[in-house]
Structure formats: structure tokens, C-alpha cells
Amino acid sequence: MARVAETDLYAPVKAFLEAQGFEVKAEVAGIDVMACGGDGTPPVIVELKAGFSLALLHQACERLALSDHVYVCVPRQTGRASWKALKANVRLCRRLGIGVMTVRLRDGLVEVHADPGPYAPRKAPRKTARLLRDFARLRGDPNTGGTRGQVMTPYRQDAVTIATHLSVSGASKGADVAGATGVPNATRVMADNHYGWFVRIRTGIYDLTDDGRAAITDRTPAQ
Known part of the structure; x- marks a missing residue:
């Protein structure tokens, strides 16, 4: 299987944004994809990567200083493990206020999994109550934090x-x-x-x- 390049993502993302009325240009001041609507609203910024990484998240967070509409975009992978990893990364990006797109390379389908913006995760009162019960039931402190045993x-x-x-x-x-x-x-x-x-x-x-x-x-x- 050929290695995926960031440039493979550009054409599908450009077409996706243009279909929504944006003017799209690449590599503007180091930004992978920049889209403007012409109505004075902040631009849409998309950072393209072959996969999720800490560097990608750092880059996207820096872009939030330029616009509230920042997305990361990676290739859409197949398989159960890949889907599980994607969902975890989407949850993380939501907490950072970053949007997430994926591109299905075989046909160029772009899917938006999360839009950027403030996000407050829903609390889970039952899980919190169970956590507190486990804490209270545990006699002493028999474990070492970080153990894998x-x-x-x-x-x-x-x-x-x-x-x-x-x-x-x-x-x-x-x-x-x-x-x-x-x-x-x-x-x-x-x-x-x-x-x-x-x-x-x-x-x-x-x-x-x-x-x-x-x-x-x-x-x-x-x-």
C-alpha cells in the first residue's frame, strides 16, 4: 500500500470547502488550507496530516490564535482499531476546541466528525458515584500509581x-x-x-x- 501524503488530502478538502461557498488557497503563511467566505468572518483553517500526532494538535492549538474555525484533517482508515482510535482523537480535539475532518482517499469523501468551538463534556454521575464507592471501599493504599501489573x-x-x-x-x-x-x-x-x-x-x-x-x-x- 502506497504511503499517504498530506498533499493527497488537499484536493478533496478544497472541493469540500468550495462547495460551501468558500474561496480556498493552500500554504498561506505556512497554513495548509485556508478558506475565506468573503463576509468578514474569520477564515477556516485546516491542517493536513497523514495521521494524528501530538505535533498536529500543537499546531492546531497555535492556529486558534488566528481563527476560531480550526480543523485537523487526516485520512480515514478502516478497521475496528482505527475507528476506536479516531473516536478517542475526536473526543480530545473537541475538548481543545478543534474540529476534525477525515478524507476517504478511494473516492475523496470528506467527513466532518467535530466542529470547532467551546465544548463541555457531559458528566457521568453514575460513574462518578461508582468511582467514589471504589475509593471508599479500598482499604489503605495498596497500589502504586502508574503500575502495569x-x-x-x-x-x-x-x-x-x-x-x-x-x-x-x-x-x-x-x-x-x-x-x-x-x-x-x-x-x-x-x-x-x-x-x-x-x-x-x-x-x-x-x-x-x-x-x-x-x-x-x-x-x-x-x-
Whole structure:
């Protein structure tokens, strides 16, 4: 597949803007595409690139000092991963007040994914509430910020606490485990058995599996 050049994007973008009544010129004072409507409004500025990069975003932010109507334009890629990456970049550009265009090179189709302008992302109260619950549930500060290893979530911390209790007390009733460990949903954690650490001996009574004992042993500091 031939490498895409920025110049491959120019003709489709020029035609797209001209169809909306703009006069379009390239490389005006270093700007890739500049379009004027002739009515005294600020020009439309489009920066062309073969792909998203931090340098492209820096450049577009600088152009905001010249006009409120600044777009970045990249080739439209195919595939699920490319679409996911595009959506993430569009969200970022919206927060920066930058518009986003793509060009489908096989037929020159230009698509506008976001227009420039002030943007306030919608809040997600349920996600915020869940985040606060996880913060409150997490006992102590068991993780290191930036880690790429096994993260200790509140759920996993509860499971470790329950497994540690069973390793000492042996098979126990769910209610007894909840009372002893302070994990109110202990029975549910053992019944769900997300990590394969627990086994139901009989109704309401659980014990550790070999995997559960190994998990606790792995977490026990050497003497």
C-alpha cells in the first residue's frame, strides 16, 4: 500500500470547502488550507496530516490564535482499531476546541466528525458515584500509581481478605465470614468465585480451593 501524503488530502478538502461557498488557497503563511467566505468572518483553517500526532494538535492549538474555525484533517482508515482510535482523537480535539475532518482517499469523501468551538463534556454521575464507592471501599493504599501489573481493586481486596480468613478458620458460613472480615458481601464474593479461590462445601458454607491457598501463600511475605 502506497504511503499517504498530506498533499493527497488537499484536493478533496478544497472541493469540500468550495462547495460551501468558500474561496480556498493552500500554504498561506505556512497554513495548509485556508478558506475565506468573503463576509468578514474569520477564515477556516485546516491542517493536513497523514495521521494524528501530538505535533498536529500543537499546531492546531497555535492556529486558534488566528481563527476560531480550526480543523485537523487526516485520512480515514478502516478497521475496528482505527475507528476506536479516531473516536478517542475526536473526543480530545473537541475538548481543545478543534474540529476534525477525515478524507476517504478511494473516492475523496470528506467527513466532518467535530466542529470547532467551546465544548463541555457531559458528566457521568453514575460513574462518578461508582468511582467514589471504589475509593471508599479500598482499604489503605495498596497500589502504586502508574503500575502495569496486577492492580488491587476493592473487589480483589475483599476476596483476599476472605481467603486469608478461610485459610486460618477453615470452612465457614458466609455470614460468619462477613462478620469476621467486615466484608458485607462475603457470601456473594465466595458464590461468584470470580478468581476460582472458593468452593461451596454445602449450602451457605465455603472453603478455599487449592488456587485460593496458593494465592494467599504467594501474598505471604517470606519469613
